[in-house]
Amino acid sequence: MTVHPMLAEALDAHGGLDRWRHFGFLSATIVTGGEFWAMKDVVQDSDPRRSTVDLRREWATLNRYGNPDWTSVFTPDRIAIEGADGTVIAERFDPRAAFAGHGMTTPWDPLHRAYFNGYALWTYFNAPFLLAEPDFVIDEIAAVEVDGETWRGLGAVFPDRIATHSKVQDFYFGPDGLLRRHDYHVDVAGGFAAVHLVSDYVEVEGIHLPTRRRAYQRGDDMEPKWNPLMVSIDLTGFQFG
Template sequence: MSTLLDNILDAHGGLDRWRQLSSVRATVVSGGDLFALKGLPQDPTPREMTVRLHEERASVAPFGAPDQRTDFTADRVAIERTDGTVVAERPFPRTSFDGHALDTPWDPLDRAYFNGYAMWTYLTTPFLFAMPGFRAEEIAPWQEDGEEWRGLRVTFPATIASHSPQQDFYFGPDLLLRRHDYHVDIAGGFAAAQYVYDITDADGIRLPTRRRAYRRDKDLRPIRSELMVSIDYSDIRFS
């Protein structure tokens, strides 16, 4: 593991502390143009997100009805009632996105899959880089807001569902996350630049409470008029 990655993990609370924890819950409010493009506009209702830290598993509630939630893993996504009754499920959900463009409609299971892998990625960054199968290498820094942000290009293992196999993460002089770049492969592969704000300390782990993902142009600049996804977290608690 590189010295840069070691220092980034320390800045976010440290790997020792991370390994003492097993899950995180947070209240989430999300929005943005992507969901309307997919025919599933997001309402501003607060929801509770639950994420496992050391395996890729996530759930959000309510989902579609007050007594429903999602159950996401990389090879299965389901909508179920709070008593565990399965309402709908899809094994190997990634294959259902074959041939999708940016404006291809999603069904609720597609939305549940996107929500599951995206929220898992965000709430475990940067500690997921230390999981088996991940590779991180330093790339050219990014200049913005009068700062130089050091970059890591992270290659995800095939067993982990996420936006794209390679993603770039940029960290400020304090080595805290500032920006996250990727392609959304399940939505036509559009390029995104996601900015993060308002770092908080939750149970010894430091993470952003606001995320804003914009379409990205060929010069790696965000297109501020195209806010694809917005996420606000509150009441974050680890266990």
């Protein structure tokens, strides 16, 4: 399989595709904030939660979810909230259809949010390595200049099999090859454009992973709208399985 040369450089900078494929799961403790949740009429706290994603298929969990003993379990065709013994508290099949007609401020129920959390965290944890899958279409796009640095860009067309923010997403890499910025449209919330900045990398078992994520709305000039901060995610305790 041939990987786009610029993507190959980025994958090597993050620890290498061969090393990444040695692992099956990635877990981290996350603390989430930002103004987006209030826009969706969702209560957000600063309690730490544990997220685990599958690195081979689209599957993710988040614990705790709503109750200390509950866990959200995401796949593209089903979202569920389960008790500690596996009892289904709530579930929804074909969960993407439940967002039809939604805008940025349309209220969400717990299953809406669980689905959003699931696909978003799965995408974030697997980037940029998922871009090497053969059914992605990858092309170089215009770079952006940030504080005297050039961040080279790759545009990605996601295959239909993957539930994610939007079919077309852009990824920008710093001079060291590490991912710095991730742009997309939030289709489940009216399709607004977002800029997602990643930083503060750590190395875990040879893989470089960002511990700080900040998402903002994107203006017509392609720059972040710094107010409000839409979503913040701080990550610790990465563990591969």
